[in-house]
Amino acid sequence: MTDKIKKAARHTNQNEGLIFEKSSPGKRAFELPPLDVADADPAKALGSSYRRDGVEGFPEVSEIEVIRHFTRLSTWNYAIDLGMYPLGSCTMKYNPRVNEFVARLDGIATEHPYQPQELSQGCLKILRLLEQCLLEITGMDSITLQPAAGAQGEMTGLLLIRAYHEKSGNPRKKVLIPDSAHGTNPATAVIAGYEVENIKSESHGQIDVDKLRDLVTPDVAALMITNPSTLGIFEERIPEIAEILHSKGALLYMDGANMNALTGITRPGDLGVDVMHLNLHKTFSTPHGGGGPGAGPVAMKKILEPFRPVPILVEKEVGRLALEQIRPDSIGRVKAFSGNFGVLVRALAYILAYGPGVRQATEDAVLNANYIRKHLEGVFDLPYSLPSMHEVVFSDALQKKNGVNTMDIAKRLIDYGFHPYTTAFPLIVPGALMIEPTESESREECDLFIDAMRSIAREAATNPELVKTAPHSTRVRRLDEVGAARKPVLRWKSPVSRTEAADQPENRLSVRSE
Amino acid sequence: MAYPANYRYTKEHEWVDVKGDIAAIGITDYAQHELGDVVFVELPKAGSKIEAGKTFGTVESVKAVSDIYAPASGEVIEANGDLQNTPEKINTDPHVAGWLIKVRLANPAEISGLMDTAAYEAYIASQSKEASA
């Protein structure tokens, strides 16, 4: 097995238990400077609210144990810093380190959102410049930086749409969503108070524009489109789609998760999109950090500007910026304070690094995806043959014949030193392999990936068991997800807890289980 | 696994076992196979009413949650308490020990509209053909 695997090799790594298992009373890791005022008497100050015994079960360890604990844990993770993530629609690109540095500067990391605005002009200038850059990139008229992530951006976008329709007297009832959409789309539409109507993609995986005409009734508030689609294919008829919607008074929402294929090449605003969100943790390089934080700014056309969430960034006089809290038609606030500022700083640093040259990143991303597609066509089934942009979707149809499915192939890819691609999404491709290399991958890394995938395809044909029982080289083998869901264990419990019994309230509220 | 001869079946892969005006309801072997290992079940309490064609609960696996549709209307007499601790019975014995609820039928005639064993077996055969086409 190992002579075929060039990217990774086995390596001894450290075991590490839970931090609570290393805990022992009396150990300290961080000491505070001495108190410079008189000691308060907490029993007197807090009365019956006093927590006499401190937090039960809280760890007590030394500094070196903390360092070893988390360092060891970190060595069990795959990361972009180690190699490629071919995850479709995630855009796992390099997270530039200068972004981390500037986000931590004194005067950037230290600012309180309620400090006087005259002492926050630096922060406000950062927000203003980022707004301007994102408007230039998207071709839209107005923007909010408040949403904390893509899903929250989607919600904000739909609330803007609702407010717009309500202002005309009729909020309308439905949102049309393609069956290829990311799960956050329908989940969000429901939270925004709309019914979801799923629309079937046509034979090329695109939106069926001819059928669309009939589907857009006066009840339809909007269509949520992802462009390029989750198949990585550009929706060529998007201007027509926009026109159909607009003619019926409906709006076009674009999920901007795939902006990495469009930045510097075309602009959603020019294509007829009315409102869209961006994922700064995808296209704009802010780190995933194991699942977040991100940011999901929402850019919109003028017609939606009055409804933007507060606070709104305005220029009062030349060179003086302010955040305004009152806007009569605003949908309100979607998050406390003004957004994930630290993430916004990182995104701006990324844009400044590229400047107008950001187009080249898009070109390299599309080049990498097509290079990989070319070398795996024929090895894996390609269900939709239209040109790919920044990602390509194969299926496991050829390998299924030997009982090997996309999940198995993905797990075997781990043995070759890569993170799996996106499995089983989009839903319209059964057994999907969704691959997006991003521009951060060198030719060498792409070639290693192609070699690995070809090798696995051969294994699927000649030694399917090897693939079906993968991964073989990881710290843990496949984990029992069924057991985890049947009998969830979601926290560590100290072996003996005398307060546990005492803390159970007598009267538990009985609620329905549905 | 064989499909019991005296049961009736729905297009949503539920089975019904009628004795007088009491019906036991569950999901079929085909359904449990599609779902994968069951981890959790949500069922209505005794005394609640179910309505033909509407959902009355869910069966959850690691990768999906399936709504269960009432094949007929009636009042729930009992929900299978075993499933709380051993939901896997739905996988190992979907047609007997994995029963979900027992219902007093409001209109026993509704059952005659459901598929019999032969019809159901033909139905799932055509579904499988479609899937692998």
Add this chain to the structure above:
Amino acid sequence: MRYLPKSPAERQEMLAAIGEKSIDDLFSSIPDRYRLRKSLNLPGPLSETEIIDFFKARAAENSGGYTSFLGAGVYNHLRSVVTDAMIQRGEFLTSYTPYQAEITQGTLQAIFEFQTLMCQLTGQEVANASMYDGSTATTEAVLMAERLTGRRRILVARSVHPEYRDVLKTYAKNSGLHVEEIGHATNGTLDQRALQAALKDDVAALVVQSPNFFGVIESLAPLADTAHSSGALLVVAITEGVSLGLVRPPTEADIVAMEAQSFGLAPSYGGPFAGVIASRDKFVRQMPGRLAGQTTDSEGRRGFVLTLATREQHIRREKATSNICTNQALCALAATVHLTLLGKEGLREMAHQNLSKAQFALAELEKIPGIRRAFEAPFFNEFTIELPRSVKLVNAYLLREKIIGPFVLGTAYPELTKHALVCVTETTARTEIERFAAVLRRVLEQPV
């Protein structure tokens, strides 16, 4: 460009391998009319040094050199350098959501530890792996209560953070929830008579914050009893988690929505922070957000996986408990490292210093003629004072002395015209507290 690992020659070779002549040809599916013919008008490109200079220049235009007495939902606390040393490791920083458990056990175990710490802090049975922040966590907790009870009326204490209430209103408008506010009693806690009057059996939840926005610690047991007697759930929001080092955890709550910013996250002009929802085991299937669960692998080793994922958007889609996908994982990790560093005694000591300094500050301020404590109920590290004149004007004066004064409560509570919310933490030096008091005394001695 330094982030692009390709030479011009390699690009040409790759194009040739695909059989295309130019990069432009790869974009042929985009109609000509919509292809940009010139470059975007963006600032840059900047070298690494220039980027740093740009942000340093912005930093210099902010509040450097000022002492602040602001809290109001964002708190200055000590942070160890060890926290950044850990979260800056590339294997944490640049790792993806742990859907592939075999190669993300580091993230998953850390999440499991976070969930445990949150349960220990709040006295609840289960906690999730984070929500965006305290404001959205509170809103999601309310939506959870709605799902659990099937009811649509929500009672919220007015002493819950104003921005948290704003966020709740935005979400409630579109979910058919009806939100009503309950005022405060003279001692600063929730007005229990108003609560009794408003409570009927159509209320899904009572939402309170403790310590509340006035700094006051609520007495939760009677509120829980009252809410439960009508079949409503008690949701408790916590904006200052350090209080839990000395203040009883809200075990009476059915759902706790906590902001974890106080646990090692820099103020960073309002974000990114991390919200947490903690609740009872029996409510776990209605809880939004990711959950890491313990399990074993095929060879019997302990490991961790994301679990109960069928609640989430990527499976349940329109029936999901929430639309949340990306959360605040790295922030939660920072909180985990921070709390591990502090440990049991460190957190207690930090809380003790907060309490002591706040008591000291109040005593100093009460010596000033015209200043009085507004609310008698116990407080932790924030308290409300009433001044004899406009807080805004007083703050303008303080600013000239390089002091960022307390939060002007009148902006959020029009009836509290001369009230200010003072926050003091372990980072506020005694000398600065004394200086603040001295300047304040001087301001108030001046004629109006």
